Amino acid sequence: MKKLRGLRNHRGSAAGLADQLVSAGANAATGLLVLPFLAPSEAGAVLFAISVGYFAVGIARAIVGDVLLTYSARYGDADRARQASDATKTAGALGLLASLLAVIAWASGPHFLHELIWLAPFLPFVLTHDAGRYVFLAARRPDRALVADLTYVGVQAVVLAVLLGLGYRDGAVFLCAWGIGGIAGTASFLLRARISPLRGDLRGWIRETRHLSSWLTVTALLGQAQVQFVYTLVTGLLAPAALSLLRAAQYGLLMPAQNLQMAVSSLLTPRMSRLAGAGDAAGVSRLLRRALTATALCGLVPVALSPLAGPLLDVILPKYAQAGTIALPVAIQALIYLVQVPFTAALRGMQRVRSLFVQYVVFVVAQAAALIVGTLAYDLRGAAWGMMVGSAIGLVAMIVLYRNAHRQLAPVDTNTMSATAR
Template sequence: MTARPLLRRLKGLGGVSRFVGAGLLDQVVIAAANSANTLLGGIVLPPARFGELALALAVGYFAMYLNRAIVGDVLLALASRYDGEPRIRLARNGLTTALCSGLVTTVVFVLIWAFWPYSGDLDLDELIWLAPFMVPIMLHDTARCDYLADRRPNKALGIDLVWAGAQAVLVVVMIATHSSSPGGFLAVWGLGGTAGALVYLTRERRLPWAGSPRAWLSETRHLSSWFTVTAIVAQVQVLAISVVVAGRLSKIELGQLRFVQTVQLSPIQNLITAITSLLVPRASRHAAAAAAPGPEGAEAAVALRRQTRMLAIAFAVLGSLMVLIVWPVVSFVLVHTHKFAGAAPLALPIALQGAVYLLQVPFTAAMRGMHRARMLFVQYVVFAVVSIGGLTTGASWGGLHGAAWGLLTGSTAGLICMVVLYVYALKWVGPPAGAAATVAPAAPKPSGAPV
């Protein structure tokens, strides 16, 4: 190899490294912004008050991730296939759809605050602190996905640094003035999102009301409808965990579960979100190219299979190492704390759950890239049903410890279902892997191919 091609290749690898590094760092920053409330709230607030914060955040995340399914996930899977005006149009219409989503959520939160009974273990009056900030939170989340779909993770990192920085300053002020409260943690989270959204709108010169939600839903309904119902199932499952634990056990035990999940599982979930956000656009381009006839289509189909296979091996190794290292460390630390010593037995099942989630990443990214939204919905229904059933049974049998093992059962069932559906979906992606070198025109797509 001559010097010039070698330099070009090294330059290309450097660009890929910067792209991946910016994407991972971006997720670290936004994860810190989202997790700081739970971590600091668990340390600063009394157990019962921390349970109120955890429940309000669960509802807030429910709304944010529902909007991500309607807008953000579709941008990653669909807009990443286009350049220029088509991509800009999708981003503009998606931003206005997020605006409408935030306004509806604000009204709902105000109604919950006004009419939900303020008694028992399911108080939701703290949601009023989130109501004013749901619009900018939705806009910021959509802005991140717009940048990631356009393969500009460095820009997403920029607005997330604004969010995290503003939130950090406000949290320090709140703690220094001894004014910490569930409402205060919720408000500073929302103010951080507001700062990040304003930077995006100013930098890109976007007006959030300039697009058309009707055009968005019309153009993306083949994905957004299934992504939305999948997100509803996913977030209902997350919210149901909080409700079941708080109702069947107590707010204190809900706080213990959420604290251990935040310390041990949230970093894994944030890594998964970062990797998925980087893999889905790439998988989507491979899947689109695989539909082309000739050697190019066959090569793209093989590339998609190879990417999934190699990543599955890598994440299996990473998950195993995580269980062997993180589980004993977290368990040791929890045992030697006063407030969360009773939660130490949760470390093992939650570590195993994180390993299962890691192993599922390559298959999820490939399915999203192939636009198999209906299959993703089926997988999540299986996961949610088994998880809630396992949680309820485990809580009745072994309290909070049994509930954690029940959640692990649901995660394992979800992984098995995802792998089976992925193997089935490969039937409609190019020629068989072994025929890539000899196939001429690609075979027509079967009329019964799944969505």
């Protein structure tokens, strides 16, 4: 039985990592493919629109996805099924709200927001698809999440190939392909999970999970606002072309690490949650140490590859070759993010959401200050090194908060929590 259980866990972990690699590849490709087809100034507006889409995904994930991993993973099938239905309806409602805000920003905002109109129709589907991934991950069925993501990516790739093949070369091509893939991924999730997007209790979900979602949402808002602040600051103090150079370096070195970060976190958090719920402090420590060794080794890869960034860009994308000058600080930031993953998953598993918020405040303030000083003093290179310094300060804060939470770890009665929530 132990061997059978171990084999299932191994297959589940492999499916989970494969799912995240597929999702990560799609996210990276959405931005990377913009670069060779559009000039830097045009690409900047499209990349900004894509970042707004991921901003919406990030906020919805805090209210739905992260809560499913942290909260629903501790419950049985019946409770998880009810929570999945409520979470799906909540994600769809958040998507409709995001669509409305995107249209308002497009109609009344500055010119660089004009690409948002192509994003708006698809946000409810993209957010519902993302919620579906977390429904499957919380139920420890990453294989089903993988199927939904393969559907998303496959349809997106076909639509993009057809539109580019027909000669279309503007932002609408990339944004519409991204959105149509979201529609297909949503359909795959709803059919396999047998969930109706119109059922579920939105108010019930908010009421039951507000002790987690409120802090996770504030943390996500802060984190997403920080991302938008970086893009806006770089664009405002330097130029749209500078944002394209920054994103070129990030797509190659930082984004793979961020996607691996999400992959490891989505696999670690449910396990940390079960260990923390049982009050197994020693188990949490063992799992964290194993994960930390793996993530640190992975983080050394972008640092080792950073000297090759400039020469490779000079051959592949010569108009972005300047991005090689900021490859090293971006790679070090990727290493810091990966080292931080096990600590973040442990805090989520222990449901220390206030600690996560405190860490984000420290990180955002430190990075904002270092970014402004670096940009004013040394332009884009200063901005990249400033972001790295802020990330390092955030890592130190995360470790301190984890150690404090771990010392206070105690068993949690999930039956009492569920009854109280209802």
